Amino acid sequence: MPSLDDLKKRIKSVKSTQKITKAMKMVAAAKLRKAQENAEKGRPYSQRMQNIILNLTKSINDPENAPKLLVGTGSDKTCLCVLLTADRGLCGGFNSNISKLAKISFKNILNEGKNLKIITVGSKGLDQIRRDYGKYVIKKFSFKDKKQILFSEAELISNEIIKLFKKGEFDKCILFYNNFKNVITQIPRAQQIIPVENKFTGTKEQISSPYEYEPDEDEILEDLLPKNISTQIFKAFLENAASEQGSRMTAMDNATRNAGDLVDKLTINYNRSRQASITKELIEIISGAESL
Amino acid sequence: MSEKITFEIISPDRTILKIETNEVIIPAFEGEIGILKDHVSLITFLRPGLIKIKDESEKIFFVEEGTVEFSNNNLLILTSTAKELSELDKNFKEKMIKEAESKVENKDYSDKDRYLLSHKISTLKSIN
Numbered sequence: 001m002p003s004l005d006d007l008k009k010r011i012k013s014v015k016s017t018q019k020i021t022k023a024m025k026m027v028a029a030a031k032l033r034k035a036q037e038n039a040e041k042g043r044p045y046s047q048r049m050q051n052i053i054l055n056l057t058k059s060i061n062d063p064e065n066a067p068k069l070l071v072g073t074g075s076d077k078t079c080l081c082v083l084l085t086a087d088r089g090l091c092g093g094f095n096s097n098i099s100k101l102a103k104i105s106f107k108n109i110l111n112e113g114k115n116l117k118i119i120t121v122g123s124k125g126l127d128q129i130r131r132d133y134g135k136y137v138i139k140k141f142s143f144k145d146k147k148q149i150l151f152s153e154a155e156l157i158s159n160e161i162i163k164l165f166k167k168g169e170f171d172k173c174i175l176f177y178n179n180f181k182n183v184i185t186q187i188p189r190a191q192q193i194i195p196v197e198n199k200f201t202g203t204k205e206q207i208s209s210p211y212e213y214e215p216d217e218d219e220i221l222e223d224l225l226p227k228n229i230s231t232q233i234f235k236a237f238l239e240n241a242a243s244e245q246g247s248r249m250t251a252m253d254n255a256t257r258n259a260g261d262l263v264d265k266l267t268i269n270y271n272r273s274r275q276a277s278i279t280k281e282l283i284e285i286i287s288g289a290e291s292l
Numbered sequence: 293m294s295e296k297i298t299f300e301i302i303s304p305d306r307t308i309l310k311i312e313t314n315e316v317i318i319p320a321f322e323g324e325i326g327i328l329k330d331h332v333s334l335i336t337f338l339r340p341g342l343i344k345i346k347d348e349s350e351k352i353f354f355v356e357e358g359t360v361e362f363s364n365n366n367l368l369i370l371t372s373t374a375k376e377l378s379e380l381d382k383n384f385k386e387k388m389i390k391e392a393e394s395k396v397e398n399k400d401y402s403d404k405d406r407y408l409l410s411h412k413i414s415t416l417k418s419i420n
Contacts, residue, residue, distance in 0.1 A: 041306040048302060049370055052335060052361050151304045151372055211363070214322055214336040223337055224359060234304050 004277065007270040011263060018259035024090065025252035032183065032245035039180050039242040046235040049228050053196060056221055059211065067218070069162075069225040072195030073171045078115040080161070080170035080194075081105065084177040084236050085125030086244045087144040092251030094178060094186065094244050099128040101188040102176045106133055117170055121157065149241065154234035162226050165194060177236040178243035184250050186243035193232050196225075295329050297365045299345065301353065301374050308374055309353075315346040316367055318360060319411075333363040338371065340412035342419075352377040354419070356412065377419065389416050 002010075057070060083102050085095045102125075109116050118133060120126040121141040130137075141157060143149055161173060173194035178186040191197070213220055299316055301308040317326045319341025325334075338358040345351040358371030392409045395401060401409070 038305060042304055044307060045302045045304050045370055048361070048368055049359070052359065052370075055361075056335065154304075211333045211335045214320060214325075214334065220335060220337060220359075227359070231304060 002273075004270065004273055007266060007273065011266045011270060014259050014262050014266065018256055018263065021252045021255040021259060025249055025256060028091075028245045028249040028252060032242065032249055035238070035242040035245050036180065039238040042235055042238045046231045049224075049231050050196075053221075053224060053228055055211065056217060056224070057196065059217060067221050067225055069165065069194055069229070070196050070221060073168070076114065076171045078117060078170040078172070079109050080117045080119065080164065080173045081109075082157070082161070082173065082175045082233075083118060083120045083122075083125045083129070084175065084233075084240050085120070085122035085128075086240070087122050087124060087142060088244075089124060090251065091244050091248035092254075094247035095122075095124040095128060097186070097188045098176050098178055099125055101190060103129065103132070105174065105176075105190060106136075115170075119157075119161070149237045151230070151234050154237055155230045158226065158230040158233050161194075161229060175232065175236055177240045178247075180239045180242040180246065183246045186247055191232065191236070193229055196228070297327065297329050297331075297367055299367045299369075301343075301369045301371065303370075303372050303374060309351075311345070311347075313345050313347045317342075317344040317346070318369070319343065319355070319415075320360065327362060327367055329365055331362055334360065335362075336360050338369070339408050341415050342377075343369070343374070354380055354415070357408075380419065385416055385419065389413055392416075 053070075081102060083098065085098050089095070106116060106118075106129075116133070116136045118129070118137045119139045119141070120129070120137060121143075123140075123142050123144065126137065126140055139160065143153055146153065164170060165173070172192065175191045175193050177189060177191070179189045180186055294312075295314055296312040297314075297316070298310070299313050300310045315326060315328050317324055319338055320336045321339050322336075324341070325336070327334075336359075338355055338360060340356045341354075343353040343355055345353075353374045353376050355369075355371050355375075356373040358369050358374070361368045361370075392412045396406055396409045396413070
């Protein structure tokens with residue numbers, strides 16, 4: 001049985017932990033609202049972009065000469081995986097969910113005898129895959145000092161990816177991130193960005209009418225495809241930011257509740273042992289008085 | 293029958309504008325294009341210039357680049373640089389002109405880039 005003093009200390013420490021988790025929850029909730037707004041506002045852009053590209057893809061008559069970014073290099077020997085995670089922890093399963101999904105894919109890629117290359121964005125993901133797949137990591141980005149990730153950061157990464165692609169360093173590029181569904185549900189997703197996946201992401205059914213192009217298709221594609229990669233990465237960033245805050249909020253909410261339960265339990269224990277010691281003292285006094 | 297088209301400007305972080313309007317003039321890569329109802333479906337991209345929305349009240353946006361899609365009387369512009377003219381402040385404008393001018397001098401840039409930059413300069417200079 002711990003002494004009264006020990007119990008008091010435990011209660012105090014749990015209470016202060018509870019205060020911290022509660023504060024973190026509040027902060028996450030405030031940030032979440034903004035991040036969620038951003039993610040929702042950013043969705044139309046990436047969807048429309050994807051749709052334009054798909055419309056363009058349909059009208060290409062000569063797939064042999066189409067830009068490589070669109071149709072791929074023809075082989076799929078080397079796979080580049082881009083892992084987008086957070087820079088901060090204490091957000092429940094957010095980082096590990098992405099890493100888990102990524103690790104499964106890594107394993108499959110290696111089992112099929114293909115080459116694997118990894119780019120990590122955010123330090124938490126790197127930490128989680130470092131042990132098993134550290135030697136495949138070719139580049140790491142971290143925007144720890146940035147308050148909010150802007151389009152320019154996404155461009156930085158996409159430029160790097162395109163540079164590698166032009167050098168022929170990989171054939172296929174997959175993006176790993178968490179898709180924000182709602183505050184308590186985030187779905188880890190793997191999205192292929194090079195070559196472009198052939199399905200509509202938008203909800204609206206688009207009628208593919210013949211377009212007039214100015215200048216010609218090739219030039220537009222040449223300009224649009226790199227932009228699309230930045231856009232998709234940026235979208236992933238936004239989704240990730242919202243997911244991170246949502247996930248942290250839920251995790252901290254749980255932690256606060258657990259701390260509350262623990263405090264209740266400890267308080268009962270504390271009161272019981274206090275009562276026990278009082279009763280003991282009383283018995284001692286009474287039996288002492290009787291023996292006189 | 294309505295003679296209007298829906299017009300949207302979307303940037304990566306938000307929807308800048310969504311209205312119904314009669315006519316829009318866009319600075320397409322190979323020259324300005326005016327778009328009215330039932331224009332043929334079109335995909336093109338922009339050079340630096342001004343987007344003019346002609347309606348009862350005229351609105352003008354400055355853009356540096358962007359992608360345009362027109363189909364079924366929906367005009368869509370995807371750009372990360374659209375700015376309404378009234379929001380463009382003078383210092384910012386002058387800084388952009390200087391930056392562009394120093395780039396035009398630089399021979400490392402391709403002819404295409406310099407073509408775009410010269411448009412940027414002339415557009416910015418034309419705004420007061």
